[in-house]
Amino acid sequence: ITAPDVIPPPASNAPRISQIMRFGFPGLANIRALDDYVISYDTRNRVPYWVCEHLNDANVTRNPEVDRSQCIFHEDFSIHEFFRSENSDYKGSGFDRGHMAAAGNHGLNMRDCRQTFLLSNMAPQVGEGFNRGKWNELEKYCRKKARQYANVYVCTGPLYLPRRDDDGKLYVKYQMIGQNHVAVPTHFFKVVVSEANTGELELESFLLPNAYIENAVPLSTFYVSTDVIERASGLLFFDKISKKKFQKINGNKTGWF
Amino acid sequence: ITAPDVIPPPASNAPRISQIMRFGFPGLANIRALDDYVISYDTRNRVPYWVCEHLNDANVTRNPEVDRSQCIFHEDFSIHEFFRSENSDYKGSGFDRGHMAAAGNHGLNMRDCRQTFLLSNMAPQVGEGFNRGKWNELEKYCRKKARQYANVYVCTGPLYLPRRDDDGKLYVKYQMIGQNHVAVPTHFFKVVVSEANTGELELESFLLPNAYIENAVPLSTFYVSTDVIERASGLLFFDKISKKKFQKINGNKTGWF
Numbered sequence: 101i102t103a104p105d106v107i108p109p110p111a112s113n114a115p116r117i118s119q120i121m122r123f124g125f126p127g128l129a130n131i132r133a134l135d136d137y138v139i140s141y142d143t144r145n146r147v148p149y150w151v152c153e154h155l156n157d158a159n160v161t162r163n164p165e166v167d168r169s170q171c172i173f174h175e176d177f178s179i180h181e182f183f184r185s186e187n188s189d190y191k192g193s194g195f196d197r198g199h200m201a202a203a204g205n206h207g208l209n210m211r212d213c214r215q216t217f218l219l220s221n222m223a224p225q226v227g228e229g230f231n232r233g234k235w236n237e238l239e240k241y242c243r244k245k246a247r248q249y250a251n252v253y254v255c256t257g258p259l260y261l262p263r264r265d266d267d268g269k270l271y272v273k274y275q276m277i278g279q280n281h282v283a284v285p286t287h288f289f290k291v292v293v294s295e296a297n298t299g300e301l302e303l304e305s306f307l308l309p310n311a312y313i314e315n316a317v318p319l320s321t322f323y324v325s326t327d328v329i330e331r332a333s334g335l336l337f338f339d340k341i342s343k344k345k346f347q348k349i350n351g352n353k354t355g356w357f
Numbered sequence: 358i359t360a361p362d363v364i365p366p367p368a369s370n371a372p373r374i375s376q377i378m379r380f381g382f383p384g385l386a387n388i389r390a391l392d393d394y395v396i397s398y399d400t401r402n403r404v405p406y407w408v409c410e411h412l413n414d415a416n417v418t419r420n421p422e423v424d425r426s427q428c429i430f431h432e433d434f435s436i437h438e439f440f441r442s443e444n445s446d447y448k449g450s451g452f453d454r455g456h457m458a459a460a461g462n463h464g465l466n467m468r469d470c471r472q473t474f475l476l477s478n479m480a481p482q483v484g485e486g487f488n489r490g491k492w493n494e495l496e497k498y499c500r501k502k503a504r505q506y507a508n509v510y511v512c513t514g515p516l517y518l519p520r521r522d523d524d525g526k527l528y529v530k531y532q533m534i535g536q537n538h539v540a541v542p543t544h545f546f547k548v549v550v551s552e553a554n555t556g557e558l559e560l561e562s563f564l565l566p567n568a569y570i571e572n573a574v575p576l577s578t579f580y581v582s583t584d585v586i587e588r589a590s591g592l593l594f595f596d597k598i599s600k601k602k603f604q605k606i607n608g609n610k611t612g613w614f
């Protein structure tokens with residue numbers, strides 16, 4: 101028996117950030133640790149670069165004393181006023197204030213739930229068929245895994261993918277809304293690591309367009325190789341885990357075991 | 358007499374980075390200190406977020422032993438391969454490999470000059486009338502100031518400015534070149550602080566389109582308020598100096614003295 105090759109979970113009394121970030125930081129820009137999630141904020145686009153969450157049975161189970169209707173969208177005064185988004189930016193834009201760290205993942209207490217309603221945790225999302233559709237389904241899928249596995253680690257964020265234009269060249273194009281110029285991402289990603297009670301690790305990477313998606317389209321349609329998201333986002337996910345440690349990737353046995 | 362309200366220059370034997378960054382970091386993402394400039398690298402766009410330089414008579418004066426023709430554009434192996442630009446990305450794109458930290462600002466020795474030819478220090482620039490035109494004139498203007506003043510501090514970087522489309526909405530649109538998807542910025546900025554021998558401070562902020570610019574257009578055309586660049590870039594410049602300390606801003610006396 102050699103040294104452990106997967107980092108063990110921190111002690112239960114370790115700082116929450118060390119539990120959430122157990123397998124590494126996707127990037128190191130403008131990081132802030134909230135009580136139950138960690139965010140890296142993109143000051144240029146007024147949305148997150150990424151948020152990371154650690155899900156388990158406790159924080160995905162709704163405490164009946166947590167009343168989500170009491171949680172209100174609020175600007176984040178910890179962000180410099182030049183880089184802060186406001187409710188007025190979203191108003192009339194046609195886009196939802198889409199949670200990156202989902203409210204339903206932080207149901208332990210009102211404080212955790214409220215912190216997910218900071219506008220720094222939002223990005224403009226298509227409402228019908230996305231925020232209130234397929235994206236919501238993906239969030240629920242993560243919570244379901246959290247009930248079945250010992251630990252689930254989720255990194256979520258926006259993407260700005262290039263498209264080929266009529267002139268044959270690649271262009272990135274995205275809308276900006278409101279007086280504070282809040283970027284409307286073209287796509288969103290989730291990279292999910294699930295640790296079974298046996299210690300087995302699974303990796304799933306989802307890339308969805310910020311658009312209406314038919315209900316019948318299965319989530320597995322949006323599986324991509326992690327490095328597609330890494331190259332497009334400029335981030336590296338779970339880099340403390342060797343890819344060879346995953347028993348399953350995007351639902352398929354890897355054959356390494 | 359009260360405490361000094363402008364940070365004095367570090368001792369001449371202080372680490373070079375503390376001299377270059379005397380008045381603060383514009384941001385803290387992916388920072389690397391080269392021997393004579395400091396860079397923050399945008400892994401998503403494969404170009405810098407910003408570079409900072411400290412110019413003085415010594416480093417803007419060409420040492421006859423420094424042969425620029427010996428300096429070659431080279432990929433930067435310190436950047437993860439997913440986020441690195443290569444010469445092949447620029448080849449046939451129609452864009453120059455535009456230095457952010459200018460080669461002519463680092464003429465003390467071959468090592469400093471060579472380091473400005475790392476591709477991590479480049480962004481795609483229109484060649485004729487920009488990299489080889491107005492932008493080059495701006496670089497020369499900074500060097501001229503460095504000969505006249507005790508210290509000149511320059512922050513340089515790309516911008517991706519939104520435009521109103523036919524549908525009345527604001528969009529950011531920019532090209533990406535090469536296999537590594539290197540972003541072509543719509544604009545570039547320089548924010549320049551000049552410290553006279555008397556200790557007087559001047560601030561200049563330039564914002565230029567990445568486009569052919571007629572020779573006759575004076576540089577002063579491109580003066581903007583610093584906060585325009587700050588909001589668009591997500592950066593804060595020279596935040597260790599109170600704006601009230603500048604005797605001149607964009608060539609005009611401030612009237613605060």
Ligand SMILES: [Mg+2]
Nearest residue numbers: 198199231236
């Ligand atoms: Mg939502």
Ligand SMILES: [Mg+2]
Nearest residue numbers: 455456488493
């Ligand atoms: Mg040049």
